[in-house]
Amino acid sequence: xxxxxxxxxxxxxxxxxxxxxxxxxxxxxxxxxxxxxxxxxxxxxxxxxxxxxxxxxxxxxxxxxxxxxxxxxxxxxxxxxxxxxxxxxxxxxxxxxxxxxxxxxxxxxxxxxxxxxxxxxxxxxxxxxxxxxxxxxxxxxxxxxxxxxxxxxxxxxxxxxxxxxxxxxxxxxxxxxxxxxxxxxxxxxxxxxxxxxxxxxxxxxxxxxxxxxxxxxxxxxxxxxxxxxxxxxxxxxxxxxxxxxxxxxxxxxxxxxxxxxxxxxxxxxxxxxxxxxxxxxxxxxxxxxxxxxxxxxxxxxxxxxxxxxxxxxxxxxxxxxxxxxxxxxxxxxxxxxxxxxxxxxxxxxxxxxxxxxxxxxxxxxxxxxxxxxxxxxxxxxxxxxxxxxxxxxxxxxxxxxxxxxxxxxxxxxxxxxxxxxxxxxxxxxxxxxxxxxxxxxxxxxxxxxxxxxxxxxxxxxxxxxxxxxxxxxxxxxxxxxxxxxxxxxxxxxxxxxxxxxxxxxxxxxxxxxxxxxxxxxxxxxxxxxxxxxxxxxxxxxxxxxxxxxxxxxxxxxxxxxxxxxxxxxxxxxxxxxxxxxxxxxxxxxxxxxxxxxxxxxx
Ligand SMILES: Cc1cc2nc3c(=O)[nH]c(=O)nc-3n(C[C@H](O)[C@H](O)[C@H](O)COP(=O)(O)OP(=O)(O)OC[C@H]3O[C@@H](n4cnc5c(N)ncnc54)[C@H](O)[C@@H]3O)c2cc1C
Numbered sequence: 001x002x003x004x005x006x007x008x009x010x011x012x013x014x015x016x017x018x019x020x021x022x023x024x025x026x027x028x029x030x031x032x033x034x035x036x037x038x039x040x041x042x043x044x045x046x047x048x049x050x051x052x053x054x055x056x057x058x059x060x061x062x063x064x065x066x067x068x069x070x071x072x073x074x075x076x077x078x079x080x081x082x083x084x085x086x087x088x089x090x091x092x093x094x095x096x097x098x099x100x101x102x103x104x105x106x107x108x109x110x111x112x113x114x115x116x117x118x119x120x121x122x123x124x125x126x127x128x129x130x131x132x133x134x135x136x137x138x139x140x141x142x143x144x145x146x147x148x149x150x151x152x153x154x155x156x157x158x159x160x161x162x163x164x165x166x167x168x169x170x171x172x173x174x175x176x177x178x179x180x181x182x183x184x185x186x187x188x189x190x191x192x193x194x195x196x197x198x199x200x201x202x203x204x205x206x207x208x209x210x211x212x213x214x215x216x217x218x219x220x221x222x223x224x225x226x227x228x229x230x231x232x233x234x235x236x237x238x239x240x241x242x243x244x245x246x247x248x249x250x251x252x253x254x255x256x257x258x259x260x261x262x263x264x265x266x267x268x269x270x271x272x273x274x275x276x277x278x279x280x281x282x283x284x285x286x287x288x289x290x291x292x293x294x295x296x297x298x299x300x301x302x303x304x305x306x307x308x309x310x311x312x313x314x315x316x317x318x319x320x321x322x323x324x325x326x327x328x329x330x331x332x333x334x335x336x337x338x339x340x341x342x343x344x345x346x347x348x349x350x351x352x353x354x355x356x357x358x359x360x361x362x363x364x365x366x367x368x369x370x371x372x373x374x375x376x377x378x379x380x381x382x383x384x385x386x387x388x389x390x391x392x393x394x395x396x397x398x399x400x401x402x403x404x405x406x407x408x409x410x411x412x413x414x415x416x417x418x419x420x421x422x423x424x425x426x427x428x429x430x431x432x433x434x435x436x437x438x439x440x441x442x443x444x445x446x447x448x449x450x451x452x453x454x455x456x457x458x459x460x461x462x463x464x465x466x467x468x469x470x471x472x473x474x475x476x477x478x479x480x481x482x483x484x485x486x487x488x489x490x491x492x493x494x495x496x497x498x499x500x501x502x503x504x505x506x507x508x509x510x511x512x513x514x515x516x517x518x519x520x521x522x523x524x525x526x527x528x529x530x531x532x533x534x535x536x537x538x539x540x541x542x543x544x545x546x547x548x549x550x551x552x553x554x555x556x557x558x559x560x561x562x563x564x565x566x567x568x569x570x571x572x573x574x575x576x577x578x579x580x581x582x583x584x585x586x587x588x589x590x591x592x593x594x595x596x597x598x599x600x601x602x
Contacts, residue, residue, distance in 0.1 A: 009335050011360035012426045014509055015473050016440040021520035024513070025093065025334030027326055028521060034094050037079070041101040044074055049105045053400065056107050056236035059228060064111050064238065065145060065189045072142025076102065077116055081124065082350055086137035092337040092354075093330065096278045100329070103282025106404050107236030113279055114185040114237075115139070117272050119146025122194045123215055125351045126256035126264050131215060135192060147190035149181040149242055150265055157417050160211055160262045164197035164244065173251060175199070175214060177222070177244040183411075187225060187240030191218050195244065196261045211261030215253040222247030233403030267355050270362045272412045274336070277329050277368030280376040280408050284322045287376075287401045288600040291315065291383040294398075296598060298388075305386070309584070312591035314382045319590055320536040323602055325368075325375040328513035332364045363425040366418040367506050373408035373415060380405040419502035420495065426505070427484065427491075441481030444474045448571045461527050462515060462534065464579045465541045469515050472508040475548055475575035479504060479555045482568055486559050500555035507544040507551075514540050532593045533602055535586040542581050549576035 009023065030038070048070055049056070055063055071077055080095035081087025090098075103109050120139045123131055138144040155162040164179025177197055184190075193216040198207040216223070226241035256264050292315060295306035305311050340357035348356065358365065383398040384391035391398050409415045429435040455467055480501050483491055491498065518537040521530045552572035560568055594601060 009338070010435065011335075011339075012363050012429050012435045012437075014364075014512060015426070015476055015505070016436060018470075019512065019516055021516045021523060024331040024516045024520065025337075026517045026520050027097075027330050028524065030097065034097055037090070037094060038097050038101045040074060041076060041098050044071065044076065045102065045105050045108075049108045053106055053236070057400070059188075059236060059238070064108070064236065067108055068111060068115060068145055069142045071112060072140070076112070077120075077142050078140030080116070081120070081136060081140045085124075085132060086140040092340060092357075093333045096275070096329065096333040099275050099278040100282040100285075103279030104286035106283075106400060107234045109279050109283070110234050110237040110407075111186055113272075113275060114148065115142075115146050117275050118148035118268055119186065119190070119192070119194065121268050121271060122148070122213060122255060122264050123192075125268070125355055126213070126260070127215070130252065131255065135215065139192070144191045145186060145189055146192045146194070147184050147186040147242075148268075149184050149187075149193050149195045151183050152180060153182050157414060159196075159265060162196060162198065162211060163207075164195065165207060166197040166199045166212060166214065166249070168199070168202055168251070169248070170202075174248040175251060175254065177214065177216065177247040177249055179244050181242040181244075183229070184240050184242045185411075186238055187242050188228060188238035192216070193218070193223070193242065194255070195249075196265055197244075199258055208259055210259045211265065212258050213255040213261035213264045214249050215255050216244075216247060216249050217253075220247055220249060232406060233400070234407055235403075267359060269412060270358050270365045271354075273369035273418065274329070274332060274358070274361075274365040276408060276412045277325070277365075277372030278333075280372035280405075281322060281325050281329055283401065283405065284318075284325070284372075284376045284379040285600045287379050287383045287398060288315070288318050288322060288594075289598075290397055290401075291318065291379075291386045292594050292600070293598055294390075295386050296595060306591070306595045309588075311386060312595070313584075313587050314386060315594055316536075316539070316587035316590035318379045318382050319594060319600055319602065320539045321375045321378055322600060323533065323536045324510040324514040324540045325371050327517040328364075328371060328510045329368055331513045331516070332361060332368060335364070336361050363422050363429070363505075364509065366413070366421045366425065367509050369412055369418050370415045370422075370502075370506060371510055373405075376405045376408060416495075416499070419506075420498055422502045422505055423480070423498050424492070427480075437477065437481070440473075441477040441484075444477045444571075445481065447474070448478065448567055452574060461522055462519060462537060465511075465515050465538060468541055468545055468577070468579070469508070469512045471575040471577065472504070472511060472544065472548055475552050475572060476501070476504045476508055478568060478571045478575065479552050482564070483555065483559050494559065497555045497558045500551040500558075503551045504548050504555075507548050511541045511544045532590045535589045536602070538581060539583060539586050539590070542578060542583065545576045545578040549573065549578075552576060 078087030079090045079098050083089040102112055123135050150159050152162045166175040166177050195214045195216045196211040199212050200207050222245050224243045229239040295311050296304050298305045336357050339360050340353045343353035343356050380402040384402050387396050387398050390396045430437040483497055514537045518533050521533055556568040
């Protein structure tokens with residue numbers, strides 16, 4: 001268990017506060033117990049899942065529920081569930097590590113995450129004592145399998161616009177559910193459905209503005225399923241349309257109070273998003289391992305293809321992407337954990353503390369959803385390329401990985417929605433007075449008008465990168481501050497600009513996370529012992545600087561003109577100033593290590 005006791009970093013504060021390496025948790029600090037849990041999950045995948053991927057993808061009858069049962073027997077379904085409900089009560093970081101490791105299980109990972117995440121968490125965190133006591137132990141063991149029914153044919157990203165209706169029965173004992181849900185993961189075998197519906201006035205039939213949530217047992221009746229969807233990937237994951245036809249739900253199964261469903265959906269998705277970041281990281285590492293092994297084995301022109309610079313470059317970039325993603329993932333997980341612990345120390349119960357702690361970092365959770373899913377997409381694409389023709393064959397493991405990856409940019413909120421949410425949530429925290437963006441943004445605007453200061457000579461490790469990350473924050477504050485000032489509330493309608501700002505925020509977060517992790521590692525082990533991590537950190541920040549420059553420039557050109565535009569364009573250049581790196585040498589160093597060890601080894 002991680003033991004950081006320092007005052008918790010507030011959500012979004014990474015943009016305005018200097019963090020020191022000691023402030024963050026890094027994966028190299030996992031304790032013995034956490035490593036053992038991870039190994040249990042690795043062994044489970046190796047014996048129960050990986051050898052049976054074809055059977056899983058063929059949706060062999062009963063196989064997926066059996067695998068979930070076995071995972072339940074091993075404790076993998078109840079890791080983060082409090083002990084009083086039959087779980088193991090493990091902390092957030094440990095749960096994240098298990099999510100990461102099991103993320104390498106293709107369709108099984110999707111079923112597992114849907115069950116333990118969006119399937120179980122609404123009842124765990126919003127259920128009353130009776131609801132929790134009745135359902136959570138069975139969800140923790142796998143005796144009940146769960147799914148989450150939010151999306152409808154006409155209501156996807158705009159989730160609160162659903163039409164599924166709940167009408168109170170004349171005797172006041174039941175809600176009668178009618179409606180259609182779509183794309184429901186685990187729908188084919190789930191016993192328990194968290195269903196989002198709008199309560200209708202029994203006289204006028206007018207629907208509430210906001211959704212309510214219901215715990216619906218399949219046993220209640222009135223539930224029918226369409227056949228399995230034919231999907232591009234995750235073919236072994238059950239995905240169904242679910243129809244509710246006069247489904248009678250006892251009133252005591254209303255979850256979290258009438259009209260609170262949208263809040264529940266959103267807060268559960270905050271957890272789901274960072275978990276998806278973890279799962280996709282696990283998938284990415286597994287795919288990198290396969291790519292390195294293949295590149296070492298495959299001979300062309302009398303040499304292993306891993307000896308070619310073009311292939312080495314790909315391997316190094318894949319690893320660098322995963323390293324930066326991992327750095328941000330565990331930094332954020334521990335920040336959430338710190339916030340949760342602080343809330344608990346202040347008297348909040350576990351459920352409230354967890355929801356509030358995670359909500360505070362909702363922007364970072366959205367960042368990790370985007371970063372993890374795009375890291376995996378990058379990795380599987382390059383893995384197919386490294387496999388060449390074999391990568392295009394259904395007999396190769398990377399072909400499945402390539403198809404399975406794509407869904408991650410779509411569910412748990414599309415990456416466009418998550419990008420917009422990232423900026424929106426930061427601005428909302430600022431407007432509520434929880435995050436002082438204005439002061440630092442004004443300071444950057446003033447700095448822009450002044451004469452640039454020449455930095456003091458600094459020969460400490462990664463000194464250039466420290467300066468660059470500090471400047472990235474200024475670039476974000478300059479562009480976001482300028483756009484907010486110029487466009488006011490209209491900014492929400494300028495999605496092209498919002499996308500640029502979101503990408504700058506995302507790059508800043510991962511760049512700083514990789515930097516702090518590397519500095520902490522160098523401190524722990526000595527810089528001479530972590531040259532590849534130093535190389536990846538430099539590569540990531542170098543690439544981030546160029547991307548940030550492009551996004552800053554385009555955003556500024558979108559909303560400003562005249563002197564203001566000229567000043568901000570100069571600022572964009574100044575705050576994304578890059579170094580002249582020999583990236584080939586750095587990539588060679590990273591790839592050499594992986595090629596030698598035959599895997600992602602950082
Ligand atoms: C395999 C699979 C499993 C799933 N599992 C579940 C599940 O278990 N439970 C569940 O409830 N749902 C589930 N979903 C649904 C999933 O969450 C939705 O598909 C997703 O939220 C997107 O909704 P949509 O498909 O209606 O796309 P749309 O909302 O129609 O979006 C289409 C495109 O428009 C963009 N867009 C939409 N609105 C905006 C906007 N305001 N501004 C800018 N761009 C916008 C999107 O980013 C996207 O690119 C699953 C989906 C799939 C494919």
